[in-house]
Amino acid sequence: MNDEHSLLVRIKQHDQQALAEVYDQYFDQLYRYLNYRLGESDVAADLTGEVFLALVQTLKNGKPPRTSLTGWLYTVARNLAADYIRQKTRTVSLVDELVADEPSLTDQIYLSELVPMLRKALLELTEEQQHVIALRFGQGLSLAETAELLEKSVGAVKALQHRALASLARFMPEEMQHDR
Amino acid sequence: MTDSFETILDESISALQSGVPIEEILAEVPEYAGQLRPMLYAATVLTDPNPALVPEERKTALRSEYMKQLIELPKLPLPTFGEKMQAGVRVARRRLTRESLLKDLTTIIITFTLTLLMVVLTINYLSLDTVPGDFLYGAKRISESIQLSAAFSEDGRAALEEIFNQRRLVELEQLLEQNKAAVIQFRGKVETRGEDLWIVAKHTILLPGDVVIDPDIQEGDMVEVIGLLRTNNVLVADTIKLVR
Numbered sequence: 001m002n003d004e005h006s007l008l009v010r011i012k013q014h015d016q017q018a019l020a021e022v023y024d025q026y027f028d029q030l031y032r033y034l035n036y037r038l039g040e041s042d043v044a045a046d047l048t049g050e051v052f053l054a055l056v057q058t059l060k061n062g063k064p065p066r067t068s069l070t071g072w073l074y075t076v077a078r079n080l081a082a083d084y085i086r087q088k089t090r091t092v093s094l095v096d097e098l099v100a101d102e103p104s105l106t107d108q109i110y111l112s113e114l115v116p117m118l119r120k121a122l123l124e125l126t127e128e129q130q131h132v133i134a135l136r137f138g139q140g141l142s143l144a145e146t147a148e149l150l151e152k153s154v155g156a157v158k159a160l161q162h163r164a165l166a167s168l169a170r171f172m173p174e175e176m177q178h179d180r
Numbered sequence: 181m182t183d184s185f186e187t188i189l190d191e192s193i194s195a196l197q198s199g200v201p202i203e204e205i206l207a208e209v210p211e212y213a214g215q216l217r218p219m220l221y222a223a224t225v226l227t228d229p230n231p232a233l234v235p236e237e238r239k240t241a242l243r244s245e246y247m248k249q250l251i252e253l254p255k256l257p258l259p260t261f262g263e264k265m266q267a268g269v270r271v272a273r274r275r276l277t278r279e280s281l282l283k284d285l286t287t288i289i290i291t292f293t294l295t296l297l298m299v300v301l302t303i304n305y306l307s308l309d310t311v312p313g314d315f316l317y318g319a320k321r322i323s324e325s326i327q328l329s330a331a332f333s334e335d336g337r338a339a340l341e342e343i344f345n346q347r348r349l350v351e352l353e354q355l356l357e358q359n360k361a362a363v364i365q366f367r368g369k370v371e372t373r374g375e376d377l378w379i380v381a382k383h384t385i386l387l388p389g390d391v392v393i394d395p396d397i398q399e400g401d402m403v404e405v406i407g408l409l410r411t412n413n414v415l416v417a418d419t420i421k422l423v424r
Contacts, residue, residue, distance in 0.1 A: 013257075014253045028233055138226075159186060161189070176217060
């Protein structure tokens with residue numbers, strides 16, 4: 001946290017060394033976040049680059065991030081992801097498309113087969129729920145860390161996580177809905 | 181119900197992320213198993229254990245583009261003391277809105293009131309066992325005066341006066357035991373009414389030449405005595421008033 005604060009102070013002075021450190025420190029995690037949200041590695045890489053260009057642009061405009069550098073970077077990444085998803089026209093109803101074929105096993109191999117289906121189902125959630133799921137399960141952030149990034153209470157994030165998983169549970173195969 | 185389920189869900193997710201099998205987690209909370217199972221499977225599917233990274237070449241290319249943009253960014257000098265002060269004033273001005281002032285004022289008033297209440301209650305508690313001449317005795321009498329003025333009825337007031345008078349008599353006994361000199365005040369029945377000595381509430385009182393006494397007082401009357409208790413345990417009256 002102190003490191004982040006000192007980094008923020010330095011980038012406000014346009015310290016190039018600090019700005020290079022920001023890139024090296026945040027590139028991978030922002031890429032993972034965007035790749036998780038979009039499921040398209042090339043697009044995610046491009047958008048990650050855009051997050052950092054946005055940082056340069058905002059410094060040029062004299063409006064640097066105020067209090068949280070991490071929060072600012074994730075907000076930009078989140079907005080870029082939301083814009084991209086919005087622009088990508090989806091005419092097919094995902095609900096019809098996402099019904100799983102009679103599964104036989106719930107082992108790890110079978111679960112991995114569900115990944116593409118559930119990733120599509122993610123797009124049925126509200127943008128905020130998608131953001132929470134990406135931070136909690138894509139980034140592996142704790143509830144408290146997620147709450148800090150969202151500037152919300154832990155209780156609010158818990159509720160968002162609950163609603164998101166309850167919606168996604170509807171897409172799970174029949175055998176995972178009942179006692180085994 | 182929802183809140184507790186949200187908490188159970190989150191604890192289950194934490195267990196899942198620590199490697200506990202889903203069915204083992206569900207066995208701990210069988211009443212929620214049906215609701216939890218599909219959510220935990222969804223959480224398992226959504227967890228990305230080995231996230232892919234950008235190929236190094238691509239990453240380097242993107243970094244070069246970023247660094248190129250940085251060159252165009254002029255380095256800003258460190259703010260001077262004056263600029264820091266101006267920034268501080270700007271921040272203060274932004275903060276000093278009517279709403280923030282009102283909020284701060286409310287907080288100050290509430291904090292002040294609660295602190296004052298705590299201090300008053302503490303002093304009141306500490307003054308309970310004091311006798312005339314002690315440092316906190318005044319606080320004890322002020323507290324009694326407040327209670328008397330806040331009495332709802334005459335009966336209530338009379339009952340309080342009786343309680344407080346019993347305290348005065350107890351204090352007088354304590355002073356006599358400790359051979360302390362103090363100004364005393366108490367009420368009691370006149371048991372004996374002599375030339376220079378009276379007995380009021382079983383206490384012998386010496387009447388000096390300049391004592392002020394209500395003229396109508398008879399034996400058996402209720403009186404209020406104000407006087408001085410000397411260190412030799414002689415009680416010298418200053419005023420004796422009839423209590424009507």
